[in-house]
Amino acid sequence: MDKQIDETLNIGSEVKLAEGLSKNIKIGTIGLIRQVRKVMKDAPYKFSNSIGREKWPATDLGAEVDWPAIEASYREAFNLVLDGGLSDTEYELVDLNGIEELENLLTRFL
Template sequence: MTLEETLDQTLNIGSEIRLAEGITKRIQIGSIGLIRKVRSIMKGNEYKFSFSIGRGKWEATENRKEIDFDAVEEAYKEAFNLVLVEGLTDEEYEQVDEQGIKELDELLERFL
């Protein structure tokens, strides 16, 4: 293990992900406390991040329950801010590209 890797591990910093041109973020190493927080935020969420983006609120019908996708997206943003070392600003969030969306879709799996 290199000195940099040892320092990162000591500071609870994991690997890096690319979210858009010029935007890379480091991921926290999952502690028990962090895993609990993320699971609490994401409890009951059955939709992928990529599916929930920009869908708004779906009214209930006889075939489905009401779904507030704005709230689902906000829960994801809150969880991302916990697991990314420096968080994700609103400006950075708006710039995330297709590959970054795929990265974010997979990001929380290690904490859930």
């Protein structure tokens, strides 16, 4: 019965992001997949690489990398696919295992 209620509410499985912090993943719909892909089109790097980095200016070896913008894209995508999104406080609590879970999570939608 709980699974049927969850499906009615468009809620899928649960992912653990830190001790005492778990979130349900929304069930992927075509509309949600489109939204996530639109948000993530400008994020060519892994989420873990973007955390807390400053913007890198363009050099002869490569283009400018706006790490804060990439991290913001990931946060927006996480808020789309996680039921209830992630508050600023919850985001700061995500541990190393949770970072890995979040990276794997988006592959379902991309």
